Amino acid sequence: MTVMNQQMNVPLIDRVDWLITGGSAAGVAAAVALAEAGQTVMVAAPRSYLGEDIAGAFRYWDRVEPDHDTPLGRRLFGADCPPTPMQVKLSLERALLEAGVRVVLTTCPTGLICDEQGRARGVVLANRAGQQAVLAGGLIDASMDGELSRIAGHPGFTPTGKQDVTHVTLCHEAGAAAPGIAAEDLPGFSGLVNDKPFVLSARRYRLTVDFGDGSASAWARAQAEVTRRCWVPQEYLHQETLEFVSPPSKNADEADAIEQWPADHFELQPGVYTLSPRGATPATAINTMRRPCVALWLGGRLGSAIARRQTVPVEPTSSLRVRCAGSQPVDTGELRTLAFALRPSATPPETLTLGSAGVPKLGRYGVLVIGGGTGGAPAAIAAAQAGASVGLVETGPALGGVGTLGQITKYWFGNRDGFTRTIDEGVRSMEYREQFKKADGSWSVSAKQAWFHRRCHELGVTMWLGTQAVGLWMGGNRVRGVVIAGPRGIGLIEADAVIDATGGADLPAAAGAETVVVGADHAAVQGTGLAGMEPGREYHNSDHSFSDDTDVADTTAFFISSRRKFANHFDVGQLIDSRERRQIVGRLVLDPVDILYNRRFPDTICVATSNFDSHGYTTHPLFMLEAPSKRPLSADVPFRCLMPEGLRGMLVTGLAVSAHRDALPVIRMQADVQNQGYAAGYAAAMASQRGVDITEIDVSALQRHLVDIGALPARVLTDRDSFPVEDHTLAHAVAHGLDDPASLALILADAQRARLYLRREYDQAIAPDVRLRYASILAFTGDNYGEATLLEHVQSTAWDKGWNYRGMGQFGRSLSCLDADLIALGQVGRPRAWKALLEKADQLCHRAETTGALPEFSHCRALAHAFEDLMARHPDPRATQALSGVLALTGMAGHAWTELDQVLGALTDDPNENGDRNRALRELYLARAIFRCGDHDDRGRRTLQAYANDLRGHFARHARANLDRGPLSAAPTFSQKIVIPPRPRPAAILDPA
Numbered sequence: 001m002t003v004m005n006q007q008m009n010v011p012l013i014d015r016v017d018w019l020i021t022g023g024s025a026a027g028v029a030a031a032v033a034l035a036e037a038g039q040t041v042m043v044a045a046p047r048s049y050l051g052e053d054i055a056g057a058f059r060y061w062d063r064v065e066p067d068h069d070t071p072l073g074r075r076l077f078g079a080d081c082p083p084t085p086m087q088v089k090l091s092l093e094r095a096l097l098e099a100g101v102r103v104v105l106t107t108c109p110t111g112l113i114c115d116e117q118g119r120a121r122g123v124v125l126a127n128r129a130g131q132q133a134v135l136a137g138g139l140i141d142a143s144m145d146g147e148l149s150r151i152a153g154h155p156g157f158t159p160t161g162k163q164d165v166t167h168v169t170l171c172h173e174a175g176a177a178a179p180g181i182a183a184e185d186l187p188g189f190s191g192l193v194n195d196k197p198f199v200l201s202a203r204r205y206r207l208t209v210d211f212g213d214g215s216a217s218a219w220a221r222a223q224a225e226v227t228r229r230c231w232v233p234q235e236y237l238h239q240e241t242l243e244f245v246s247p248p249s250k251n252a253d254e255a256d257a258i259e260q261w262p263a264d265h266f267e268l269q270p271g272v273y274t275l276s277p278r279g280a281t282p283a284t285a286i287n288t289m290r291r292p293c294v295a296l297w298l299g300g301r302l303g304s305a306i307a308r309r310q311t312v313p314v315e316p317t318s319s320l321r322v323r324c325a326g327s328q329p330v331d332t333g334e335l336r337t338l339a340f341a342l343r344p345s346a347t348p349p350e351t352l353t354l355g356s357a358g359v360p361k362l363g364r365y366g367v368l369v370i371g372g373g374t375g376g377a378p379a380a381i382a383a384a385q386a387g388a389s390v391g392l393v394e395t396g397p398a399l400g401g402v403g404t405l406g407q408i409t410k411y412w413f414g415n416r417d418g419f420t421r422t423i424d425e426g427v428r429s430m431e432y433r434e435q436f437k438k439a440d441g442s443w444s445v446s447a448k449q450a451w452f453h454r455r456c457h458e459l460g461v462t463m464w465l466g467t468q469a470v471g472l473w474m475g476g477n478r479v480r481g482v483v484i485a486g487p488r489g490i491g492l493i494e495a496d497a498v499i500d501a502t503g504g505a506d507l508p509a510a511a512g513a514e515t516v517v518v519g520a521d522h523a524a525v526q527g528t529g530l531a532g533m534e535p536g537r538e539y540h541n542s543d544h545s546f547s548d549d550t551d552v553a554d555t556t557a558f559f560i561s562s563r564r565k566f567a568n569h570f571d572v573g574q575l576i577d578s579r580e581r582r583q584i585v586g587r588l589v590l591d592p593v594d595i596l597y598n599r600r601f602p603d604t605i606c607v608a609t610s611n612f613d614s615h616g617y618t619t620h621p622l623f624m625l626e627a628p629s630k631r632p633l634s635a636d637v638p639f640r641c642l643m644p645e646g647l648r649g650m651l652v653t654g655l656a657v658s659a660h661r662d663a664l665p666v667i668r669m670q671a672d673v674q675n676q677g678y679a680a681g682y683a684a685a686m687a688s689q690r691g692v693d694i695t696e697i698d699v700s701a702l703q704r705h706l707v708d709i710g711a712l713p714a715r716v717l718t719d720r721d722s723f724p725v726e727d728h729t730l731a732h733a734v735a736h737g738l739d740d741p742a743s744l745a746l747i748l749a750d751a752q753r754a755r756l757y758l759r760r761e762y763d764q765a766i767a768p769d770v771r772l773r774y775a776s777i778l779a780f781t782g783d784n785y786g787e788a789t790l791l792e793h794v795q796s797t798a799w800d801k802g803w804n805y806r807g808m809g810q811f812g813r814s815l816s817c818l819d820a821d822l823i824a825l826g827q828v829g830r831p832r833a834w835k836a837l838l839e840k841a842d843q844l845c846h847r848a849e850t851t852g853a854l855p856e857f858s859h860c861r862a863l864a865h866a867f868e869d870l871m872a873r874h875p876d877p878r879a880t881q882a883l884s885g886v887l888a889l890t891g892m893a894g895h896a897w898t899e900l901d902q903v904l905g906a907l908t909d910d911p912n913e914n915g916d917r918n919r920a921l922r923e924l925y926l927a928r929a930i931f932r933c934g935d936h937d938d939r940g941r942r943t944l945q946a947y948a949n950d951l952r953g954h955f956a957r958h959a960r961a962n963l964d965r966g967p968l969s970a971a972p973t974f975s976q977k978i979v980i981p982p983r984p985r986p987a988a989i990l991d992p993a
Contacts, residue, residue, distance in 0.1 A: 008322065010124060010133045012352040014102070016040045017311045019123055019136035021109040023050040025292045026275040026299030027142025028092045029072065033303025035099040039311070042102040042134060043142075044109065044125050046466070046487070047240075048559045048574045050092040052144050053277075054292050055085045055571075056397075058168035058202075058239040061186055067259065068297035077293055082187060085237075085571040086532075090563055097560075097900070105556045106395070108143075110470065110490035111322035112151045112272075113354060120272045121314045123148065124322050124354070126470040126485040127552045128395070128506065133352045137311025139272045142299065144241050145487040146278035151324055154268045157244065157278050157286075159222075160214035164245035167205045167230045167238065172535065175201045175234040182206045189535075193569055198535035205230050206245065216488035217363050217391075220464050224457050231453075233432035235446045236535055237571075240397040240466070241487075246286040258288055258298065263305040273306065275299055321355035324490050336472045336510045359483060360491045363462070365391040366688035367681065368482055368495035370469045373401020373575075374670050375654035375677030376501030377452040378419055382681030383499075384459035388688045390681075391493055392456060393464045393484050396574055399452035401503075403443070403670050405575035407531055407540040410442035413610035413632055414671025418711025419678035426451045444538050469502070472510050478693075479511060479649035497684035497694050498650045501677060504550050504581035505644075505656035513644035514585040516661075518548075518954045520961035523924055524661065525954045526579035526615035527807025530558060531911060532566025533573060542577070542911035543615055543807035548953030549576045557951040561903045565911075579615050579655070579668065586658025587640035592620050592628075593745035594635070595666050600719040601638035603699045605679040607712060608635045608672035613665045615807045617814035617858075620662040621780040622748055624820040626741050627813040628662075635666045636716070639699055642680055648693045653680040675711045682706075724750060731757050738773050751781035759785050776824045784828035794818070794825055795836045799843060802856025805918035819862035826866030831874045837866055841882040848889050855886065857922045864929035871933045872968050880934040887926045887939060895919040896946040896955070903951055920947075924955060932968045 018034050020027045023045025031041045047056060054060065060082035064073045075091055076083045083091075096103055104127070111124035113133060122135035141148035149155075169175075170189070177183045186202035209225050212218035223242055230238065266273045275298065277289045288294055367383040369376050372394030380392040392399075402408050416424065424440075430447040431437045456463055467486030472479055473494070481494040500507040509515045518525055529542030544565070547558040555576065563572050588601075612618075612628035641658040642651045652658075653676050655668055667676075683702050687694040706712040730750060734757035737743020747754045755778065762774035762785060772793055775786025800816045815823075822840065825833055841863055844855050863886070867879050887893055895916070897903050906916050924947055931940030947959035 008131075008354050008356045009351050010131050010354065011349045012316060013132045013134060013349050014042055015135045015314060016042045016102070017136065018042075018138045018140065019044065019134050020140045020142050021123060021148045022052070022141060022143030022276065023047065023092070023105075024053040024142045024144060024275065024295060025051055025092065026053070026289075026295035027140065028095055029070070029296045029299030030140055030142065030275060030303035031101045032095050032099045033300045034307050035101050037304065037307030039307055042104065042136075043096060044104050044107040044123075044134075046106070046108040046143065048105055049089040049563075050096065050103075051088045052241065053290065053295060055088045056240045057144065057243055057290075058170075059290065059292055060088070062292045064293050068293050070293070070296045070300060073293040073296045082189065084189060084191075086563065086567065086569055089571075090567060093560055093563065103556060103560075104552055105559055106468075107552060108468075108485055108487070109148045109151065110485045111324040111356070112148070113320050113322050115317075116319045119270055120152065121320060126468060126490065128468060128550050128555070129552050130510070131470055133354070135314040135316065137271065137314060138306065138309070140302075141268075141272070141274040141276045143276050144278070146274065146276040147487065147489060148272070149268060149274045149276055149278070150489060152268050152272050154274070158214050159211040159219070159244060161212070162208050162210050164206060164208050165226060166243045166245060167207070167226050168202060169205070169230055169232070169238045170200045170202050170236045171232065171234040172236055173199050173201065173234070175203070176232045177203060178205060178230045178232050181229060189570070193534040196534065196536065198570070200236055200535055215362070216464075216491065217462050219488055220462055223465065224453065224463050228454055228457050231446075231450045233430060233447065235450070243290075258285060258294070263302055266302055271311075273302065275302065316350065316352050320352070323356075324359060336474055336512070360489075362484070362491035362493050363391060364494040365389045365462075366496050367391075367499065367684040368493055368497070369393070369499045369501055369681065370482060370507060371401075371501030371503065371654070372396070372399040372452075372463065372465075373501060373503065373654070374403055374673045375503075375680070376401070376499070377456065378423070378674045378677035379499050379501055379653060379681030379684070380461050381452075381455050381459060382419070382678040383685040384456070384461050386682050386685035386689070388685035390459070390461045391464065391495070392461050393467050393469060393482070393493075395466070395468050397465055398449040399456065399463070400449050401575065402577055404445045404449045404452075405573060406577045407445060407533070407538065407573050408577060408670070409445060409448070409538040411671050412613065412669055414669030415607055415609050415675060415711075416441065416671045418675045418706065418709055420671045420674045421710065423451065423674060426455070442539070469506060472507055474511060477646060477648055479507070479647065482507065496649075496688035499680050499684055500650060500652045500656065501654050501680075503578075503655040505584045505652055506550065506582075508584050508644040508647055508650065508652060509582060511644070511647055511650070513647045515582050516585060517582040518957050520958065520965045522619050523921060523954060523958040524617055524619045526664070527917070528558070528579065529577040529911070530562040530573055531577075532569030533571040535570055540573070541808070544911055544913040546917060546952050546954050547576050547578055548581075548957070549578050550582065551953030554951055554953035557900055557903050560900065561907060564904055565907050565909065580661060580664055581655050583656050583661070584644045584652050584658050586652070587643045587645055588638055588658060590635070590637065590641050590657075590659035590663050590667070591749070592622050592660055592662045593749040595633055595663055596622070596741045596745035597722065597749065598634070598742070599636065599722045601636055602720055603639040604636040604712065604716045604719060605639045605642070605683075605699075605702060605706060606637040606667075606672060606676040607716075608637055608667040608669065608676075609633070610666045610669045610672070612662070612811065614662070614810050614814070615665070616810060617803070617805065618662045620660060622741075622745060623662060624815055624823060625777060625780060626739070626744050628811070629741065630811040633666055635663070636719075637667055637676060639683070639702070642676075643695055648695060651680045651684060651694055653677045678711065679706055727753075730754055734758055734761055738770065744777070747777060748781065755781055755783050755785075758783070762786055776821060779824035779828045782827070784830070787825070787828050787830065787833070790821060790825045791829065791833055791836055794821055794840065797821075799840070799847060799859065803858035804856050804914070805921055806914050807917070808912040815858045815862060819858045822862040822866045823869075826869035829870050829874075831876070833870055834874070834876045834878070837863070837870065838878055838882050841886055845885050845889065854889060854891055855922070857918050857925075860886065860922045861925045864925040867929050868932050868968065875968075877934060877936075880930050880936045880940070883926055883930045883933065884937060884939050887923065887930065887943075892926070893923055893943065895923050896943070896950045897952065898946060898949045900951065920952075920955060924958065928958075928962045931962060934967060
């Protein structure tokens with residue numbers, strides 16, 4: 001036996017006077033009081049919002065009393081009607097931000113940093129980006145569950161055996177009570193959202209559940225039982241946290257007793273305080289401390305008292321150690337954290353080396369699924385149905401992902417047979433509104449959440465909600481387990497097989513597998529949304545920004561800004577609807593050419609159906625030759641696309657599968673991801689039960705099962721790979737397929753062989769437009785045979801109508817015809833091409849000055865690519881000055897958002913805003929090209945440095961990657977850069993402020 005992680009290296013992201021873990025009302029009040037006294041304060045909240053003790057525990061029905069009167073309490077609870085979730089979350093956020101408090105959301109404590117004397121000096125925090133350290137002079141636990149208090153050695157109330165709990169649900173109109181459970185009617189909600197009236201009823205249930213031995217897994221099962229028993233078809237929302245029925249107070253006026261408590265009463269050990277009802281507070285005071293108005297008063301009082309105490313500056317030293325609750329040795333293995341995911345920044349943080357006693361074991365499963373969304377929940381169900389023991393870890397408060405928490409409650413395209421049909425039929429049976437009982441392809445959020453939840457519960461799946469993966473346990477190149485962190489602390493779960501259903505390839509990247517993410521070559525990513533919530537309306541689709549949801553700074557800013565954007569709504573969603581994230585490089589990379597040619601594979605496990613719903617712009621050379629069609633296509637997805645290259649013990653499902661980013665729109669539809677997730681879960685169960693690695697299962701047996709349930713057509717059982725094709729087939733495509741997407745796809749798929757045929761057809765072409773077409777195709781295969789024709793065309797053609805960024809509803813071209821020819825010329829041109837390119841830059845400036853309209857993004861993008869590609873082969877000092885002239889046009893520069901105030905100041909009420917992204921992309925591409933081409937006035941570098949600190953993580957990553965790459969030398973051609981996926985660079989996180 002050896003101790004896992006005897007030494008851990010984590011990025012040190014901040015040093016503050018006070019760190020508050022938990023986003024409760026008491027924590028917010030304490031933070032504001034400390035900040036107003038001149039202290040530097042950070043709040044790390046575990047959820048996507050502040051106020052988990054009100055909006056998470058559904059405590060909206062408090063009243064302000066004279067003894068506990070505070071301005072924030074009056075704002076929230078001074079009216080006759082209860083505040084809405086949005087009012088609670090916005091009010092608490094505004095209070096912190098106005099006081100200058102640093103905020104980071106979706107982050108929980110996992111370890112206490114102590115010096116040699118055992119005094120607390122900071123906290124190790126965990127979130128989607130892994131683990132980070134914050135050093136602080138003082139700490140306050142303001143969480144609902146007392147996580148930091150437990151780590152500090154004060155367990156407080158730990159439930160075991162049978163316990164009485166309460167659970168609040170909101171229902172449409174009058175709703176209905178869950179049968180057989182005592183219920184108390186509460187004042188409901190009513191009002192207008194976007195001029196539409198709504199009425200919600202509220203009930204508080206009291207029931208008894210078994211917490212068994214009090215372990216984290218028993219807690220997870222108990223919470224699942226409460227949610228299942230209290231659900232009714234009319235439900236709209238339910239309480240996210242468990243509330244225990246506390247023993248009655250022995251003090252007739254308990255509030256008076258609390259008023260007499262000095263600050264020392266809340267001090268667990270020197271420098272560590274608790275405001276958690278489950279911390280070291282006497283049980284008789286829990287009911288009073290849980291009241292929001294009392295919590296606000298109490299937090300402000302404590303903050304004011306301890307603000308006068310001098311905090312001790314903390315310096316990182318090698319003697320610092322970290323401890324977590326229940327630390328214990330584990331078997332030999334290698335722990336890898338998710339620190340790879342931290343954002344790039346202009347000033348990477350220092351690394352803090354901490355001694356560690358390890359983490360506790362939390363359990364072992366045959367199959368462990370990380371992510372309970374569109375692919376993860378079906379994967380867990382499939383594995384459990386196949387007989388495996390299954391654990392399911394989900395960061396949100398419910399299952400279903402984009403189709404539930406994300407509010408995209410209807411299908412766009414996708415194959416609705418197979419397991420998706422099972423889901424749809426099950427959900428329809430749980431609906432109460434006729435429109436959904438009869439619907440084909442749409443549903444209510446509550447019913448779909450409940451179906452996934454109930455089916456998992458019936459099959460014995462342990463659901464770890466509100467919990468994140470923060471590390472991997474490896475044995476060589478095999479994944480042996482996952483380290484998770486949540487409301488019950490941090491710990492290791494072992495598994496025979498692990499499925500990454502995070503949608504962002506979090507775990508394979510941590511394991512060192514090759515992944516693809518926005519880097520130096522382009523900043524293309526599908527648009528992101530996060531919509532408001534209107535009772536009575538289920539479907540809310542939006543696309544108003546970009547967000548990297550593995551980036552905690554980006555995520556925090558995106559949630560806060562989205563709440564401001566939809567401030568008049570009842571609430572805002574808890575899942576960022578990102579359509580594109582990090583992807584693995586698997587044993588096969590699915591390419592758009594495979595889809596357009598209708599390629600077959602011997603190991604197909606999913607047949608997806610959609611059109612190229614790109615939500616942005618394309619990057620593949622194929623779509624520079626031929627615009628993506630709006631017509632629906634089918635795409636076979638082979639099992640190899642779910643296997644990270646060089647990694648054993650793991651499959652990846654969802655958005656992170658191995659595919660070119662321009663292939664994603666066809667294979668990312670919910671119906672298809674559900675079927676794909678089911679296939680991954682069934683395969684993992686096969687591996688677990690047979691004692692083999694996932695890569696060694698009988699794929700034909702998996703396919704036969706999928707055919708049996710209707711998820712696959714029978715032809716997949718005899719399919720063979722379509723590539724490579726015969727010579728005559730390729731020659732026919734070259735001769736007759738100039739405007740046929742399938743033929744163009746075939747040419748690019750086998751470019752080396754196609755060049756001979758392309759040159760022959762180019763030489764024989766008489767019509768100028770045909771000759772130009774062959775010249776362009778040759779260029780995108782890397783052949784300069786038609787350069788003269790391209791050059792003549794570019795020189796003689798005026799700028800055409802370009803394309804400005806559009807997310808929602810974007811189909812077809814994202815480059816004009818001239819844009820594509822400019823890029824082609826840049827790839828293959830010789831020094832004489834500079835004259836044409838420089839003229840085009842000058843003409844673009846002249847047109848803008850003459851018309852008053854700034855250049856379209858596609859024109860700026862085309863110039864940037866063409867200049868960079870030509871500069872790599874034939875340097876010319878005039879290039880950077882020409883591009884600087886375009887960027888110097890009035891209104892072209894200054895669109896980086898490095899402060900939250902800039903994000904909030906740019907908000908509109910448009911759920912599909914495009915202008916801000918267009919302006920930023922235009923500036924970013926030009927600055928990148930200026931920097932790469934020589935940067936004579938330092939304009940490019942300064943602009944990239946600003947974007948390296950942009951709160952939009954994808955922009956930050958792109959800018960930093962180009963700064964790291966430096967000016968051009970012998971760079972690869974554009975087409976080569978598209979085909980070869982980049983490896984992620986080591987990265988660091990920005991200050992969460």
